Amino acid sequence: MDSLIRFVREQYRTNEFIPLHAPQFFGREREMVLDTIESTFVSSVGSYVDRFEREIAELTGCERAVAVVNGTAGIHVALKLAGVAAGDLVVTQALTFVATCNAINYCNAEPLFIDVDRHTLGLSPKSLEAWLSEHALLDDNGECRTKSEHRRVSACLPMHTFGHPVELDQLISVCNRWNLALIEDAAESLGSYYKGIHTGTFGKIGVLSLNGNKIITTGGGGMLLTNDELGQRAKHLTTTAKLPHPYEFVHDEVGYNYRMPNLNAALGCAQLAQLPIFLKSKRLLANRYIEFFADSDFRPVVEPEHCQSNYWLNAVICPDRSSRDELLKATNDAGVMTRPLWALMSSLQPYKEALKGSLDNSKWLEDRVVNLPSSVLPSGE
Numbered sequence: 001m002d003s004l005i006r007f008v009r010e011q012y013r014t015n016e017f018i019p020l021h022a023p024q025f026f027g028r029e030r031e032m033v034l035d036t037i038e039s040t041f042v043s044s045v046g047s048y049v050d051r052f053e054r055e056i057a058e059l060t061g062c063e064r065a066v067a068v069v070n071g072t073a074g075i076h077v078a079l080k081l082a083g084v085a086a087g088d089l090v091v092t093q094a095l096t097f098v099a100t101c102n103a104i105n106y107c108n109a110e111p112l113f114i115d116v117d118r119h120t121l122g123l124s125p126k127s128l129e130a131w132l133s134e135h136a137l138l139d140d141n142g143e144c145r146t147k148s149e150h151r152r153v154s155a156c157l158p159m160h161t162f163g164h165p166v167e168l169d170q171l172i173s174v175c176n177r178w179n180l181a182l183i184e185d186a187a188e189s190l191g192s193y194y195k196g197i198h199t200g201t202f203g204k205i206g207v208l209s210l211n212g213n214k215i216i217t218t219g220g221g222g223m224l225l226t227n228d229e230l231g232q233r234a235k236h237l238t239t240t241a242k243l244p245h246p247y248e249f250v251h252d253e254v255g256y257n258y259r260m261p262n263l264n265a266a267l268g269c270a271q272l273a274q275l276p277i278f279l280k281s282k283r284l285l286a287n288r289y290i291e292f293f294a295d296s297d298f299r300p301v302v303e304p305e306h307c308q309s310n311y312w313l314n315a316v317i318c319p320d321r322s323s324r325d326e327l328l329k330a331t332n333d334a335g336v337m338t339r340p341l342w343a344l345m346s347s348l349q350p351y352k353e354a355l356k357g358s359l360d361n362s363k364w365l366e367d368r369v370v371n372l373p374s375s376v377l378p379s380g381e
């Protein structure tokens with residue numbers, strides 16, 4: 001463990017505390033944020049929101065990007081736009097951050113937990129197919145329903161864990177076979193590609209997070225990735241569903257105030273310009289971790305075949321639970337921040353009654369995975 005601590009300290013060239021992930025502002029961040037203040041357009045009107053949406057759409061190759069206040073709100077609206085209704089089941093991973101499940105709950109729907117694959121850490125198409133074949137059927141309207149209670153399963157919400165894409169081709173064919181709307185929780189995967197196509201653009205809607213701990217940040221923020229038609233609906237629903245009019249206030253449905261303020265979008269534009277440098281630095285660091293662990297029992301998590309991961313957070317799979325605990329204690333005691341995986345959603349108070357398949361891989365990973373310091377290297381090396 002001492003050699004790992006030494007190795008991490010060499011990367012960041014410091015004897016101070018090393019966080020898991022800290023944002024970096026060595027581009028035009030100050031200038032662009034100041035510009036919103038000097039113009040007074042800090043809030044719901046201003047040019048940075050449009051510009052940021054255009055630039056994200058261009059980068060990811062989607063038709064339309066819609067900026068929102070945070071990733072959680074983005075997933076909430078995405079599920080609504082995909083037709084998730086009260087009482088529905090939404091397929092997702094137990095191995096995820098709680099926001100994924102909370103967004104399902106905000107629709108008065110419930111999660112259905114399916115296992116992950118060990119090589120992607122994300123939703124397993126095989127486990128999903130197996131569960132549906134045993135427990136579900138397609139009704140006369142072609143809707144997927146559970147055999148036992150006849151509950152509708154309307155959508156599938158995989159998450160690209162730490163920026164490693166799930167097996168999208170296989171997952172898409174399972175979703176097509178069972179008539180499930182695919183919504184991607186791409187909160188962690190800006191800059192990650194599956195077979196050369198950006199994550200978050202495969203499903204009906206994909207959602208990025210731009211929170212302070214993600215690869216780029218707007219302070220707090222999120223982005224919906226979709227096509228033109230749903231994009232327009234998304235814009236309407238996230239901006240209080242107001243009909244355009246020079247001065248009258250007419251709202252044609254219950255909308256949300258989920259719009260990203262211009263102040264945050266300005267920070268986002270400056271950060272997005274830095275993304276290529278960040279991606280390069282993270283890949284360099286990932287390769288160094290891979291080399292460091294090469295002759296050990298610890299296996300770094302590497303990008304899946306046919307994928308280009310953003311290596312947002314580096315992770316290592318320890319041989320067992322006790323070596324995981326040892327690693328966590330030694331590094332954190334030494335001021336080098338490391339973290340275990342999230343507790344599985346199926347074990348949390350609000351979701352412990354939810355339906356689930358076998359979660360063997362999720363539990364196996366929960367016992368072994370540790371996240372390692374992954375901030376961009378000093379001066380963007």
Ligand SMILES: *Cc1c(COP(=O)(O)O)cnc(C)c1O
Nearest residue numbers: 070071072097099100187209211
């Ligand atoms: C960060 C994150 C979100 C969204 O988080 P916000 O803080 O609301 O932007 C959703 N899902 C996952 C997996 C995340 O890591």
